[in-house]
Amino acid sequence: GNSVTQMEGPVTLSEEAFLTINCTYTATGYPSLFWYVQYPGEGLQLLLKATKADDKGSNKGFEATYRKETTSFHLEKGSVQVSDSAVYFCALSDTGRRALTFGSGTRLQVQP
Amino acid sequence: SAVISQKPSRDICQRGTSLTIQCQVDSQVTMMFWYRQQPGQSLTLIATANQGSEATYESGFVIDKFPISRPNLTFSTLTVSNMSPEDSSIYLCSSVRGGETQYFGPGTRLLVL
Numbered sequence: 001g002n003s004v005t006q007m008e009g010p011v012t013l014s015e016e017a018f019l020t021i022n023c024t025y026t027a028t029g030y031p032s033l034f035w036y037v038q039y040p041g042e043g044l045q046l047l048l049k050a051t052k053a054d055d056k057g058s059n060k061g062f063e064a065t066y067r068k069e070t071t072s073f074h075l076e077k078g079s080v081q082v083s084d085s086a087v088y089f090c091a092l093s094d095t096g097r098r099a100l101t102f103g104s105g106t107r108l109q110v111q112p
Numbered sequence: 113s114a115v116i117s118q119k120p121s122r123d124i125c126q127r128g129t130s131l132t133i134q135c136q137v138d139s140q141v142t143m144m145f146w147y148r149q150q151p152g153q154s155l156t157l158i159a160t161a162n163q164g165s166e167a168t169y170e171s172g173f174v175i176d177k178f179p180i181s182r183p184n185l186t187f188s189t190l191t192v193s194n195m196s197p198e199d200s201s202i203y204l205c206s207s208v209r210g211g212e213t214q215y216f217g218p219g220t221r222l223l224v225l
Contacts, residue, residue, distance in 0.1 A: 032212045032213075034213070034214075036216075042218070043204070043216055043217065043218040043219050044219075045216075046213060046214075046215065049213060051212065089155070093212050093214070097160060098143055098208045098214070099157050099160060100145075100147075100155070100157065100206075100214055102154045102155045102156075104153075104154045105153075105154050
């Protein structure tokens with residue numbers, strides 16, 4: 001079956017530091033890949049997505065590239081802000097049912 | 113993006129009782145899903161709510177415990193039946209827009225005492 005593996009958290013960074021959150025996946029077929037973010041006390045928001053190999057999703061300074069050869073979709077940001085503190089979930093979409101399989105989530109804490 | 117609302121936003125319930133959670137989408141959608149997020153955990157798919165047919169449940173979830181209704185293309189309900197403290201979670205509904213992107217409701221925070 002499908003699965004998503006994320007790096008464990010929490011990740012603690014200083015403001016303006018570089019961020020990488022690793023995500024690898026196992027899937028049959030050609031899934032779409034997503035990063036969702038959950039800010040404290042809020043619901044789940046789509047951050048970015050990529051639907052095919054070598055696609056790069058980007059939003060709010062975050063980027064992730066769909067790497068089929070390494071089955072990865074690592075999230076990066078060049079300079080984090082305190083407001084980026086949240087839990088980040090990597091997910092893949094089954095090509096047939098569209099249901100999402102989530103990774104375990106990575107908590108990011110950015111300190112001023 | 114879709115606008116999805118859920119009711120109630122939170123509730124505290126006694127064990128043995130049932131709670132029905134409502135999910136309303138701002139436009140007609142084919143696919144709706146229900147997820148559970150246990151404290152400090154990731155999201156797990158409970159079932160796919162199909163309009164006009166029975167819901168499709170994931171392994172570990174059964175209709176007697178989590179009955180789902182989907183009376184039309186904009187609305188669904190999830191009932192958590194005969195609750196126990198282990199059912200304390202955030203329950204989220206979602207719908208698919210733009211082909212494959214899922215958008216989520218704000219969630220219902222349930223505490224079972």
